[in-house]
Structures are given as C-alpha cells and as structure tokens.
Amino acid sequence: MPTYEFEHRDDSCKHEWEVWQKMSDPDPSECPKCGGKENIIRLISGGSGKGKVELYGNDLVAKTKEDIQKMKKDIHSSEKLYANVLGEAKYQQLQTQLDKGKRERR
Numbered sequence: 001m002p003t004y005e006f007e008h009r010d011d012s013c014k015h016e017w018e019v020w021q022k023m024s025d026p027d028p029s030e031c032p033k034c035g036g037k038e039n040i041i042r043l044i045s046g047g048s049g050k051g052k053v054e055l056y057g058n059d060l061v062a063k064t065k066e067d068i069q070k071m072k073k074d075i076h077s078s079e080k081l082y083a084n085v086l087g088e089a090k091y092q093q094l095q096t097q098l099d100k101g102k103r104e105r106r
Contacts, residue, residue, distance in 0.1 A: 005017070015031055
C-alpha cells in the first residue's frame with residue numbers, strides 16, 4: 001500500500017501528515033491535529049527518490065557547462081527565448097538599434 005501525504009490548509013493549522021492506505025480508500029476528511037474538516041488536500045511529492053541523480057565536484061561542473069552551452073544554442077535559435085532571457089525592454093532596444101543600422105547602410 002502506498003503512503004499519501006495530506007495538508008490541512010487552514011490559516012490557524014497548516015498541519016501535514018502521512019496516511020498509509022489503499023488507493024481505493026477515501027481521503028481523510030478530518031485533520032488529526034485540530035479536527036478541522038475543510039481544506040484538506042492531498043499533496044504530490046517526489047516519491048521514493050529512485051532515479052534521482054546527484055552530481056558533485058567535477059561532474060557537476062561539467063554538467064553545468066554542458067547545460068549552459070545547450071541553453072546558449074537554444075537562445076540563439078529561438079527569438080522568443082532570446083527575448084525572454086534579455087527582457088522585453090532590452091530586446092526592443094536592441095531590435096531598434098539593429099533596424100536603425102540597417103536603414104543607415106542603405
């Protein structure tokens with residue numbers, strides 16, 4: 001049977017707890033801490049952590065550099081992504097300068 005996490009989203013409580021139950025069992029309808037019956041939600045968590053890979057030292061540095069190179073390539077191939085990275089105002093300023101330069105060369 002899986003373990004489910006729940007939270008009582010009430011300003012005065014905010015209690016979190018785990019329940020070991022069948023998938024077919026109903027979710028709890030009451031907070032075990034305060035007895036509140038409203039705003040009880042099931043949380044979604046990362047699970048058991050299987051498949052999680054942590055990098056350290058040179059492996060982390062190499063992976064970071066690889067990710068940066070990929071991101072640079074993606075940014076230069078997508079105008080929308082380029083604009084998002086620069087910011088709207090800076091992107092518009094650069095576009096205006098490029099357009100002005102094109103007109104002056106003619």
